[in-house]
Amino acid sequence: MNPILDAQLAHKSIRKYKDKAIEPELLYKLIRCAQGAATSSFIQAYSLVQVTDVDTRQKIATLAGGQTWVAAASEFLVICADLSRVEYASIKQGLGELEGNTEHFLAATMDAALMAQNLMLGAESEGLGAVFIGGIRNDPAQVAELLELPEQVIPVFGMCLGWPDAEPDLKPRLPVEVVLHKDKYDATRCQSDVDAYDQQIHEYYLSRGDNQKASNWSEQTAAAVQLKKREHLLAFCQKQGFLKS
Numbered sequence: 001m002n003p004i005l006d007a008q009l010a011h012k013s014i015r016k017y018k019d020k021a022i023e024p025e026l027l028y029k030l031i032r033c034a035q036g037a038a039t040s041s042f043i044q045a046y047s048l049v050q051v052t053d054v055d056t057r058q059k060i061a062t063l064a065g066g067q068t069w070v071a072a073a074s075e076f077l078v079i080c081a082d083l084s085r086v087e088y089a090s091i092k093q094g095l096g097e098l099e100g101n102t103e104h105f106l107a108a109t110m111d112a113a114l115m116a117q118n119l120m121l122g123a124e125s126e127g128l129g130a131v132f133i134g135g136i137r138n139d140p141a142q143v144a145e146l147l148e149l150p151e152q153v154i155p156v157f158g159m160c161l162g163w164p165d166a167e168p169d170l171k172p173r174l175p176v177e178v179v180l181h182k183d184k185y186d187a188t189r190c191q192s193d194v195d196a197y198d199q200q201i202h203e204y205y206l207s208r209g210d211n212q213k214a215s216n217w218s219e220q221t222a223a224a225v226q227l228k229k230r231e232h233l234l235a236f237c238q239k240q241g242f243l244k245s
Contacts, residue, residue: 007125012170014129015069017162022074026126027161034119037111045108046115047082049147049155050075056146060158063142064135073160078136078143079116081108083152083241098152100244105237112156123161133158140236151241169208172200194218 031048039045051057054071060078061070070076086108087098098104120130136143136158143155178193198216205213237243 003125004121007121010170011120011124012129012168013131014162014164014166014168015067015131015160016164016166017069017073017129017160018165020074020163022128022161022163027075030119030122030126033122034115037114037118039111039114040107043086043107044111045081045083045086045104046112047080047153049078049080049149051078051147059146060136060143063139064133064158065138067133067135069131069160070133070158072162074162075160076133077119077159077161078147078155079112079157079159080149080153081105081112081156081242083108084150087152087241098241100238100242102243102245105242108242109156116157116159120159127163128161129164129166130162131160133160137230137233140233141239144236144240149240154237154240154242168210169204172204 027050035044051060057071057076060076061067064070083098083104086104091097116132120132123130134157136155140155143149144153147155149155174193174197178189178197194217198218201217201220202215205215234243
């Protein structure tokens, strides 16, 4: 098979790492390759903050809900949606400051996510493990203060990188037939699709090697979205210059 497709199918979130550094040359190479990701209108509206300070890492780990791997990973990066350069370019060209348009927010966050996914895939191709950390959005204002993020920059998620010291089981994704619609969206199959997938994930959780539990996709997903609304995010984004119109 194609090695890229193999790597995509084999993705696992890694939260336990060996005490082994990542050579700076490799990290820079991975970031450079990640920049090959598609970007909206070539605006490249993202930045990464490499967090090396031990105290800052520990504070972010706590803010993220006690995710100890944030402090323990060989590298921890904060992926930011960054419109600061875009705003400067706009002013430079006589088109004025950005006005917090929703379109620009979407473009910047998509740019950041596409680049980060490229970075993770590249890291995995080199034998590294990684996990995204959405928990930094528990208190983005504190994260922004710790990292001295200016206006027009918001932390979207973090990324732990390191040499894996664990081999978790591979979680089965939704079947292609569930996520692929042809010509028109078929809403009639939602219930049966979810019910079938719930059974599959229930069996997976009971059979995996570590952290066995009696649960399913609906239970995990409902808790992830309904108990993690982070309603403070709108005000924070607006304070940073995003989502004003």
